[in-house]
Amino acid sequence: MSKKEFICIGCPMGCNLVVEMDEKTGEVLSVTGNSCRTGDVYAHKEATNPRRIVTSSVPVDGGDMAMVSVKTKSDVPKKMIFPVMDAIHKVRMHAPVRIGDVVIHDVLGTGIDVVATRNIHAGKS
Numbered sequence: 001m002s003k004k005e006f007i008c009i010g011c012p013m014g015c016n017l018v019v020e021m022d023e024k025t026g027e028v029l030s031v032t033g034n035s036c037r038t039g040d041v042y043a044h045k046e047a048t049n050p051r052r053i054v055t056s057s058v059p060v061d062g063g064d065m066a067m068v069s070v071k072t073k074s075d076v077p078k079k080m081i082f083p084v085m086d087a088i089h090k091v092r093m094h095a096p097v098r099i100g101d102v103v104i105h106d107v108l109g110t111g112i113d114v115v116a117t118r119n120i121h122a123g124k125s
């Protein structure tokens, strides 16, 4: 049996979670320290398949700002964070860009799109 400790990010209370895992099967045996069900779900996910939203920015040609902020539309496996960042850093956009525009479709086969999170109007940059 092994133990993992996390701080729940479900709300500002920041409960200290302790997860007991079966080392052989990788299964979660118990979760303690959570004050609600959200913490239990978070602990299971964090212990077995941690995922994160990736945020970054990409250059924009011909816009009123030189960069547009972007993010993955949903969380990606933690091990994919740096490969996804590398993929984003290869992209260049052309103005105009609108919030929600797809910057990379199905980034690295994750099934998740990278989208713009602000508007960039055509202009000089």
Ligand code: SF4
Pocket: 008, 009, 010, 011, 012, 013, 014, 015, 033, 034, 035, 036, 037, 038, 039, 040
């Ligand atoms: S376990 Fe519940 S109460 Fe505690 S931080 Fe997470 S969401 Fe908030």
